[in-house]
Amino acid sequence: MTWFASPTDVVERLTATGYLADAATATTTFLAGALEKPMLVEGPAGVGKTELAKAISRATGAELVRLQCYEGLDEARALYEWNYKKQLLRIQASSGDQEWSATHDDIFTDEFLLTRPLLTAIRREEPTVLLIDEVDKTDVEVEGLLLEVLSDFQVTIPELGTVEAVRRPLVVLTSNASRELSEALKRRCLYLHLDYPDAEREREIVSSQVPGLEDKVAEQLVATVGRLRELELKKAPSIAESVDWARTLIALEIRDLDDKAVNDTLGVVLKHSSDHDRAIRELRLRK
Structure with missing residues (x-):
């Protein structure tokens, strides 16, 4: 998918959604789509960082998948977790009827997988805008998870194997600069600073x-x-x-x-x- 034809196209299409983009915003947004690189948008609260991702979604007709970051966010809330209650019910229902190896293969399937925003965005075949909002509020450990996902756009689930993106989402990370993000994360992103407009x-x-x-x-x-x-x-x-x-x-x-x-x-x-x-x-x- 070609997200935008040019920076001028970005300006025109975002304007049609009610978002007025300047030259730097338009250029960075265009390159994020053309180069398939995540875009890190940094600046004070309330300058339109989150709204930019929403405007891109509206302008392109892509689905918006949002990961709201906060202190204590972990892999289970960001990536995936298993539906343990449902798995337990299946184990109880099949108890004595089959070997554990067969039960294991039966309960670790898509039916029992609860996908969270990162995995949801990677698995989607339709155009997707992945918004990782206020990434500076997460713990440093979460950045390691983001590095893995944003480097290859793939996730390894031990019980199922590697899930690779069929169609790479356009990724927008926002930060209020409450803490310094790692250089490794920044290297993988295009950078855009938004400030209050004149x-x-x-x-x-x-x-x-x-x-x-x-x-x-x-x-x-x-x-x-x-x-x-x-x-x-x-x-x-x-x-x-x-x-x-x-x-x-x-x-x-x-x-x-x-x-x-x-x-x-x-x-x-x-x-x-x-x-x-x-x-x-x-x-x-x-x-």
């Missing part, structure tokens, strides 16, 4: 997602979000929260983002009371 780009994104927003309000909103991101907050506003704020202003029929309007709706973009207090203090908002 004011003009964010205004385009917000306006495309919220068509009814007036230009004046869009400019006020983007300028205010930019000022908020310059503060030392626990959680800076994401692009998605900018869009939510725009929809809020539409719903409340606010046509001028003055101090009162910001004060009344600040909870849409700031989710910590300390951030809320700091914003009011630093922006000198009047109630």
Whole structure:
């Protein structure tokens, strides 16, 4: 499968899904498909890393398979595990009727295999986008598993043998850079850094997602979000929260983002009371 014809094709097709990609994003996405290499997308939370994988899935019609990473994630949750309860029932049902070797061969089959995201993506014959989300939250041991899978796109199951990908998925790994990933993992990936967009780009994104927003309000909103991101907050506003704020202003029929309007709706973009207090203090908002 040819994922995209060119970087320009990436821009056009992602734009059609509502995702505005810059030149670096378009080029890296095109190369990920053309070279069949995983794409590591790194940057602060809320800049569109996960949404990029979803947009690629929508633009290409490929199925999205997502592995949400977290501390304590293990092979059983990422790759596969056996349905032990079902196996036990089969053993009990066949007890005394056949030799253990025959029972062993009977219970270690696809019927008893519970596939998790990595194995699911490898076994799929249809076009697939594999999203490995927030890979920096996993333990280092999980990276070893990812190295094996992403190097050859195959998995060895001792009881069944080696499962090799018939059609390689397009792989997107995202990271908030909460810890440094191993050089071995990075070597296997194309790298893309996403940051908060500049004011003009964010205004385009917000306006495309919220068509009814007036230009004046869009400019006020983007300028205010930019000022908020310059503060030392626990959680800076994401692009998605900018869009939510725009929809809020539409719903409340606010046509001028003055101090009162910001004060009344600040909870849409700031989710910590300390951030809320700091914003009011630093922006000198009047109630």
